Structures are given as structure tokens and as C-alpha cells.
Amino acid sequence: MASFGLLCLMIIPAPGIWGVLIGCTCALAIVISAALWLLDRMASGLLNWRERLRAKGRRAVHAGSGIARKV
Known part of the structure; x- marks a missing residue:
């Protein structure tokens, strides 16, 4: 909306x-919209990082098989 306003200001x-x-x-x-986007x-990114950290601790590996399963 702000970009449209600036465009109108340049034209008229x-x-x-x-x-x-x-x-x-x-x-x-x-x-302000750029700051909110950032x-x-x-x-x-912070929420995704936290979820990956939690999921990493929930996996167990069977001895010798190399297959991971959720506990």
C-alpha cells in the first residue's frame, strides 16, 4: 500500500x-513493514531451530542397524 502511495506521489x-x-x-x-518482516x-527461524533441537533428542538408534526411530 505504501509503495502504491509513493508511486502515485511520483506520478501526481x-x-x-x-x-x-x-x-x-x-x-x-x-x-516499518520491512522491520516487521525481518x-x-x-x-x-528461532522457532524452527528450537523444534529441530527438540526433535533431535527424541530419536533412538538401534544398535548396528543404523535405523532411527522416534521414541
Whole structure:
């Protein structure tokens, strides 16, 4: 939505302070959405890492067969 606003601002420029306010608001929305996307990626990676750590401890290997099974 913010990208659309910036595109509209470039095509139909708003005069004076209104143009500056609209441009700053759109740029701020883009920065905030990028920060939230980055935070979401980090949180997902952390949760996946924790799940892999838990799953690693639940496996047992039969002696000599090399086959793993969940306990």
C-alpha cells in the first residue's frame, strides 16, 4: 500500500508541505513493514531451530542397524 502511495506521489506530485508529508508517511510505512518482516523471519527461524533441537533428542538408534526411530 505504501509503495502504491509513493508511486502515485511520483506520478501526481502533491505541492508543498502536503507532498512532503505524504512522501514521509509512505516511506515510514515501508520502513516499518520491512522491520516487521525481518522480525517475523527471525522469530520463525528461532522457532524452527528450537523444534529441530527438540526433535533431535527424541530419536533412538538401534544398535548396528543404523535405523532411527522416534521414541
